[in-house]
Amino acid sequence: MKFFCVAFFILIISFSFYHCKKENELPIVKDSLFFTSNEASIIFSGDTTQPFTFLNASLPNDLQILQKKSKNVKVPNDTTLHLYRRMLKTIKQHNLTSIAAPEIGINRNIIIVKRKDKTGEPFEVLINPVITQHSNATTIYNETCATLPNNYPASIARYNLIFVEYYTIEGKKQVEMIETETASYVQHAITHLGGGILPTTQDPLAFTGQEIDSIMAKPDSIAMRILLTTNYQDSLILRKQSINVRPDSNDIVLKTLIKRMKKALDATSGVGIAAPQVGINRNVIWVKRLDRPGQPFEVYLNPKIVMTSQNTILFNGDGCLSIPGITGRTRRFSAIGIEYDLLDGTHKTEVVQGTTMSNFTSVIFQHEIDHLNGILFIDRIE
Ligand SMILES: [Zn+2]
Ligand SMILES: [Zn+2]
Known part of the structure; x- marks a missing residue:
């Protein structure tokens, strides 16, 4: 009986010690999955009902951000959720087919696409998306971009079929095959995550x-x-x-x-x-x-x-x-x-x-x- 009491006491001590140690570790973690204070200040510059403002690729400072490679984010995470909700508000307000976080100044791997392939054409968020496979066949789409408001549509070849690996906002991993127009929306948005933008000179008729x-x-x-x-x-x-x-x-x-x-x-x-x-x-x-x-x-x-x-x-x-x-x-x-x-x-x-x-x-x-x-x-x- 005495032995049991001591053992129990030790168990409580070690458990609380472990818990404390874990907490103290947090501030020194330098993980790119965590948002920087600068990113957080943009994300929390408004509540979830306020849309973001798009960057403008014709402005040198904005272009610099648009051409940066984005980093992964953590899910589930409250800041990611806030970012997602404001991006959703933005895509809906502008009635776009896709939005990528770099387009609003956050170099993070989050995109929202209009699922033209699903009933009701819902907007779906894809976290840390990666195209793992694609068809050889392509289709030319005339695409515009919210960061290039005054440009002609650029003719871009997109794969007809892609396999995308991504996380949901709840942190669930998905692998999905996406086809046709919706696949082109995903490809446009993912190009932004790699620091790409629509070629502004692709249209041979665009004014120089x-x-x-x-x-x-x-x-x-x-x-x-x-x-x-x-x-x-x-x-x-x-x-x-x-x-x-x-x-x-x-x-x-x-x-x-x-x-x-x-x-x-x-x-x-x-x-x-x-x-x-x-x-x-x-x-x-x-x-x-x-x-x-x-x-x-x-x-x-x-x-x-x-x-x-x-x-x-x-x-x-x-x-x-x-x-x-x-x-x-x-x-x-x-x-x-x-x-x-x-x-x-x-x-x-x-x-x-x-x-x-x-x-x-x-x-x-x-x-x-x-x-x-x-x-x-x-x-x-x-
Ligand atoms: Zn775009
Ligand atoms: Zn003449």
């Missing part, structure tokens, strides 16, 4: 930084400078082949280019202008429609001559805003079939005639479309 700088340098009420063949640098641009633009009524850069081209044209007595003449090698032209009532100026995107008449004429009095003081007699088709896009993306086909001095619309189109191919009217003088 240099083009944006030059177009957006002044407000749309200010004319762009008209390039002249007498300037060597200008002449190189005027002789370059231009490329298409992506029609988009919401594209501020494209709309500004169109307006500033028109302002440049308005300052002259010209009947047409092509984008290379303002230093932008893009397929955009303004044409005065001498064949229409009121002779309005109209803008055409990506115009192409797809048909020409057999008959040609010699047009007396061709001239160009980029070649001041010179006019000439050029060989032109009497009629042309053209295709073009409108700003809202409508594709049109049209036959244009007019080679008389009162209506030479066909000649204007031929002159302006020539500019897009680096051809000047002096090349056609006979």
Whole structure:
């Protein structure tokens, strides 16, 4: 009986000692699974009903965070749960298909995706997700990203089928096969965890930084400078082949280019202008429609001559805003079939005639479309 009491006493002592030791160990643990105070300050900057603000990949400081590789998190964990709830609020508020923690400034492996493959399309959280296997077959998706608000969708190849290993918010390990669109959402989000972002230059039609700088340098009420063949640098641009633009009524850069081209044209007595003449090698032209009532100026995107008449004429009095003081007699088709896009993306086909001095619309189109191919009217003088 005495022996039993002592043994019991020792047991209690050792148990409480063990417990204390465990507690004292906590502060010295340097485990990346624990949130840093900086991370916690972002996560707890608001309650669970307040969405986060997205980083902006065009800002150098934000880009630095977006390009960092994220670390795993611990689950179940109260801070992780708070982070998840606010991310959920954010994805719902913006009606997105995916969100990754780095996009809101937390370099941690947490993503939420819209499960388009499940009834009700619920938002599901994937903690520390890893793609363990994937199909060889891919599908191209046009993706946008919340951290690139002003960019065109980038065409990205995503695996059709993936196996993903991840933890639930309760800390339960899952392995799941995910297919089609939902698989693309997961791949987009996981790319963020690796420090990747959508390639901003993937879209071959996206305006380059240099083009944006030059177009957006002044407000749309200010004319762009008209390039002249007498300037060597200008002449190189005027002789370059231009490329298409992506029609988009919401594209501020494209709309500004169109307006500033028109302002440049308005300052002259010209009947047409092509984008290379303002230093932008893009397929955009303004044409005065001498064949229409009121002779309005109209803008055409990506115009192409797809048909020409057999008959040609010699047009007396061709001239160009980029070649001041010179006019000439050029060989032109009497009629042309053209295709073009409108700003809202409508594709049109049209036959244009007019080679008389009162209506030479066909000649204007031929002159302006020539500019897009680096051809000047002096090349056609006979
Ligand atoms: Zn994104
Ligand atoms: Zn011209």
